[in-house]
Amino acid sequence: MIVYSDKCEKIFKNEISGIDKKLNELFAGKEPLSLYEPCSYFLKGGGKRLRPILVIASAQTVNGNLKHVFNAAVAVELLHNFTLVHDDIMDNSSKRRGRATLHTKYDLSTAILTGDSLIAQAYQNLLKDSKINVNKIVLTFTNTIIEICEGQSLDKEFETRNNVSIDEYKKMIYKKTAALLEMCCSIGAQLSGASQKYIKAVSNYGNYLGMGFQIQDDLLDIIGEENEFGKKIGNDLIEGKKTYLFLRALEKAKRKDKLELLKVIKNNGIKPNEVDKYKNLYIKLGVIQDAEHEIMKYTKLALKNLSILPNRDGKDLMIWLAKILINRKK
Template sequence: MDFILKYSEQLASEIEKVDFPHFPENLYHPLQYFLSLGGKRMRPVATILAGELFGVEFEKTKNTALAVELFHNFSLIHDDIMDNAPLRRGMQTVHEKWNPNIAILSGDVLFVKAYELLSKNDSNHLPSLLEVFNKTAIEVCEGQQLDMDFEQKSHVSKEEYIEMIRLKTSVLLGAALKMGAILGDASEENQQLIYEFGENLGIAFQIQDDLLDLYGQPDKVGKQVGGDILANKKTLLTILAKQDASEDETNKMNQIFKLSSDVEKVSQTISLFEQLEIESKCKEEIKYY
């Protein structure tokens, strides 16, 4: 795993070199603040690794990897606004530290900057890269909309949920790998195979993220514990709980979700989910993908 850390550190160094103006300060400082928070950088590292798999070195894949990372951070800034999330990576979100309007504009700049970096690729590869990138950007928006729509629905099936996280989260990992393969002149078959691998891995990561939201330590996951429960989000945990609960357990769950105390709501949800063995069931889904 040392090579992943190496590429992550190289990317962090390259992100610092991305040229952002200093004025207006309230536009550029927030996005630089957000980028400085770090993160796993799993998606851009995936682009580099896929390129390496097909014989391409870091220098040829770094701009595409950076484009993927900036796009991902753009989506996170906007997601945090829509989710009203107070924390990201253990620090204040941009809309909390500044305000939602500033966060929207700063995120937009990252989106445009991602295209600027992507456009630095040679003309032989750029059309294919743009095709993948544009399709993925739209799908991520579709996934986010479905996620918000689910908050108003009384019932969401496991299949609907998996499709939502496929669009919102996993297609970007698939695209990151595929773009690395494109730069390595991989066959269309291999491009598709590595894309599907990324999709499945992305679904597994998102289910793990759902688990960490409720069971993780705040100082390690960098987010509010039980944030999904408090936001009335439909995650695999709640979907499986409703699917497997008895009538009495369903009534209890409905009562818990109506609690006004955030602390009680989260603690009682954890207690009920333990009875229903939701954590182990989610881990089985992770293994499947």
């Protein structure tokens, strides 16, 4: 098991370092500096690089040539960073990964423009790899951007709605998070000339991985380890976000407990010193186990879809990745 993990980790570290190197070079010497310096600053903030890894792992799984998906892997990371830059404005966040967000470090106009240009730069990189089937790949990429915008729009809409169902929540996180992971796997396979069957299998893996990943995110807000650069525990509750745990608690709670939860909606969040009280309510209602169960369900669905795929090494990478994600602490 350790050998297996070591092998996967080594492959991924190597691929990530290639992606990071490319992302560092991408804006060097480009003008105007007022546009490319903020691009460079933001991309240097790091991150898991999960999305480019999915492109690469997906290509490997269908026996693709990793060199042929390298620019597409860069493209999905640029696209992901566009969403972060604009989300930071919309969420009024001053920090990301322990550093000032773009609209805080520069100004609103710079942040909007940087995000806009990252979309176009993502397409530019995607087109470098697209020798075959380009129309379909660009369309997959484009449709995903639309899903992401719709997802973010629903997320904002939910902030002011009192009657969000878990089904609606799942539709929102599919659009906002899972659709991009699904697309990463899809274009990795498409660019490798994989069959429709294999493209579908890795796409499903990405979709389910994304669903589990987002619910895990919601869960870590409550049970995660707080650290200097990560988020504060209970932040979603403080901000009154309608997470999986919150909506599930609302569904299960009765009488006094329900009133406590409705107060969170009414007051658009709670005070930091109330986090423990609500955490205990979540424990009492069993929604932490419910979330763990959901994450496990989606992870199993993700892994199940890998069974038909040909390449054992590539598959190991994807299995390893799914396990890394459900075991992460932040």
